[in-house]
Amino acid sequence: MRELWQFTKLIRSKNAGPFELTFDIMFKDEDCFRKVMASGKLSAELIARLYKVDLKQVRYFVIEPLLTIKISIPRPVFSGDVNDTDVYGGQFHGPLVSLKIEPS
Amino acid sequence: MKKIKAVAATGNLSSGFREETLVHAVAQGAHFIGCDAGTTDSGPYYLGSGYPRGPREGTKRNLRIMIREGLKAGIPVIVGSAGHAGGKPHLDWTLEIVRELARENNWHFKLAGIDCEIPKETLAGEFLAGRIAPLCPAPALDETSIRQSARFVAMMGIEPIQAALKSGAQVIVAGRCSDVAIYAALPVMEGIPKHVAFHAGKILECGSAAVAQRYYPDCMAAEMDQQGFTIEPPNPAFRCTPQSVASHSLYENADPYRLVESGGTADTTNAKYEAISDRAVRVTGANFIPAEKYTVKLEGAALAGYRSIVVAGIRDPLVIRQLDAFLSGLRTVLEQKIADSLKLTRDAYTLQFRVYGSSGSMGQLEPCPQVEGHEVGLIIDVVAPTQALAADILPIVWHTGLHHPIPEYEGLISSFAFPFSPPGADMGPVYRFCANHVWHLNDPCGPFRMVLENL
Numbered sequence: 127m128r129e130l131w132q133f134t135k136l137i138r139s140k141n142a143g144p145f146e147l148t149f150d151i152m153f154k155d156e157d158c159f160r161k162v163m164a165s166g167k168l169s170a171e172l173i174a175r176l177y178k179v180d181l182k183q184v185r186y187f188v189i190e191p192l193l194t195i196k197i198s199i200p201r202p203v204f205s206g207d208v209n210d211t212d213v214y215g216g217q218f219h220g221p222l223v224s225l226k227i228e229p230s
Numbered sequence: 231m232k233k234i235k236a237v238a239a240t241g242n243l244s245s246g247f248r249e250e251t252l253v254h255a256v257a258q259g260a261h262f263i264g265c266d267a268g269t270t271d272s273g274p275y276y277l278g279s280g281y282p283r284g285p286r287e288g289t290k291r292n293l294r295i296m297i298r299e300g301l302k303a304g305i306p307v308i309v310g311s312a313g314h315a316g317g318k319p320h321l322d323w324t325l326e327i328v329r330e331l332a333r334e335n336n337w338h339f340k341l342a343g344i345d346c347e348i349p350k351e352t353l354a355g356e357f358l359a360g361r362i363a364p365l366c367p368a369p370a371l372d373e374t375s376i377r378q379s380a381r382f383v384a385m386m387g388i389e390p391i392q393a394a395l396k397s398g399a400q401v402i403v404a405g406r407c408s409d410v411a412i413y414a415a416l417p418v419m420e421g422i423p424k425h426v427a428f429h430a431g432k433i434l435e436c437g438s439a440a441v442a443q444r445y446y447p448d449c450m451a452a453e454m455d456q457q458g459f460t461i462e463p464p465n466p467a468f469r470c471t472p473q474s475v476a477s478h479s480l481y482e483n484a485d486p487y488r489l490v491e492s493g494g495t496a497d498t499t500n501a502k503y504e505a506i507s508d509r510a511v512r513v514t515g516a517n518f519i520p521a522e523k524y525t526v527k528l529e530g531a532a533l534a535g536y537r538s539i540v541v542a543g544i545r546d547p548l549v550i551r552q553l554d555a556f557l558s559g560l561r562t563v564l565e566q567k568i569a570d571s572l573k574l575t576r577d578a579y580t581l582q583f584r585v586y587g588s589s590g591s592m593g594q595l596e597p598c599p600q601v602e603g604h605e606v607g608l609i610i611d612v613v614a615p616t617q618a619l620a621a622d623i624l625p626i627v628w629h630t631g632l633h634h635p636i637p638e639y640e641g642l643i644s645s646f647a648f649p650f651s652p653p654g655a656d657m658g659p660v661y662r663f664c665a666n667h668v669w670h671l672n673d674p675c676g677p678f679r680m681v682l683e684n685l
Contacts, residue, residue, distance in 0.1 A: 152477065194477070
């Protein structure tokens with residue numbers, strides 16, 4: 127069973143301003159891109175569940191020419207708030223890296 | 231047809247660039263040098279406190295080279311979001327560095343400073359008049375919370391920079407400013423269409439980040455014309471590819487296609503990126519949608535309290551295996567002790583246990599908080615209304631925690647490994663971002679105050 131990072135050349139999260147978080151998943155090649163897309167594992171539903179936001183707050187972009195998926199959500203805790211844990215928002219993507227992908 | 235060439239010195243004024251790259255870029259024929267000096271990425275502290283983010287010497291070195299080259303070539307130098315947060319103290323800090331440079335080098339030029347800090351009373355009035363609206367998501371804001379906040383800035387668009395250019399300023403230092411506006415102001419004034427100038431500005435503002443392999447921060451250059459722009463790094467060791475340029479537009483943007491600015495949105499859905507050499511990319515195909523109302527983004531910071539922290543390691547596997555119960559039991563004891571000795575109820579302060587090795591980085595969102603390792607790092611984080619209170623709570627917390635018992639042991643134990651003496655540190659004021667709103671303006675230059683000086 128392969129993990130998401132094995133299909134990608136980049137997985138990252140970052141603030142898009144202090145109130146939103148954006149994830150970029152850039153695939154190594156078209157074959158990797160198609161396999162992960164076909165598996166259905168990297169879904170808006172997964173993001174909504176993992177990051178505890180409403181499904182309708184998940185913005186999901188498939189940018190085929192760049193073999194990239196971008197997903198943006200409101201930050202559950204705003205950057206720098208007293209109970210924030212990650213001011214830059216750069217380490218929220220951790221759980222996605224080891225996401226199990228079943229190629230179909 | 232007129233072409234305008236913009237040079238970005240680097241992605242942020244406090245990071246570096248190679249002197250020879252900027253010299254070469256200007257010699258190749260630039261119409262202006264720009265640099266973004268700010269961001270909200272490092273959190274609300276800089277806006278709230280009024281402190282700039284340095285380093286001062288590095289920022290001065292960068293400004294020295296930019297202004298020297300700008301004066302030599304007779305082209306403007308434009309710095310936006312001065313001092314990191316772009317408020318009045320941040321602007322003043324940067325202007326003082328520029329004046330110092332002028333004195334030290336015997337330079338004489340017209341300097342424009344554009345202040346965009348907005349008095350709270352003004353904003354409270356604008357709020358009541360219905361001219362301030364929240365973006366989504368936004369912290370709750372009303373005229374009471376506006377008055378209780380620390381500082382607000384309005385993010386200027388291209389117009390105040392254009393006004394400074396028209397006044398003959400050779401060096402322009404602006405407070406909080408759209409990154410794009412730094413690079414779009416002059417080209418639009420010279421007749422470059424907004425969809426070209428805004429798109430180019432978005433890529434330029436990160437300096438050399440749009441190259442295929444960025445070995446170090448450095449300059450970027452883009453030549454704009456009526457149809458599009460050509461982007462090519464002035465450093466011969468770097469190259470742009472259609473992939474690197476297009477991918478860079480994804481960075482830090484929630485929406486990869488819509489670039490919302492004051493006055494309108496640049497839509498890059500149909501943008502084309504073509505390699506015209508092995509290092510230059512031609513970009514065309516963006517579209518500009520004018521806004522119905524001219525709005526500027528408001529940023530604000532409010533004081534949330536004062537923080538003191540303790541750092542400790544825990545290495546005893548018996549403590550680690552029951553850590554959740556240990557910490558929640560400790561919390562119950564602490565609330566009572568703090569109430570007894572300091573007469574503070576639970577809601578008068580916040581007490582957080584940040585457990586690294588469990589859920590320190592993701593907090594409540596961590597899907598796998600079980601500790602796998604043989605040690606954890608603990609940060610005990612206290613925030614109280616004054617620094618003195620936080621500093622008084624802290625020793626109660628760490629000393630009690632240090633000796634908090636576990637059922638497996640008889641006798642007094644010490645479960646925290648403090649790296650430091652004193653174990654605790656006062657972190658100073660804590661701010662929070664209190665606004666993510668837009669302000670409807672009748673005049674795009676209205677709230678911004680320009681001061682011209684002949685140095």
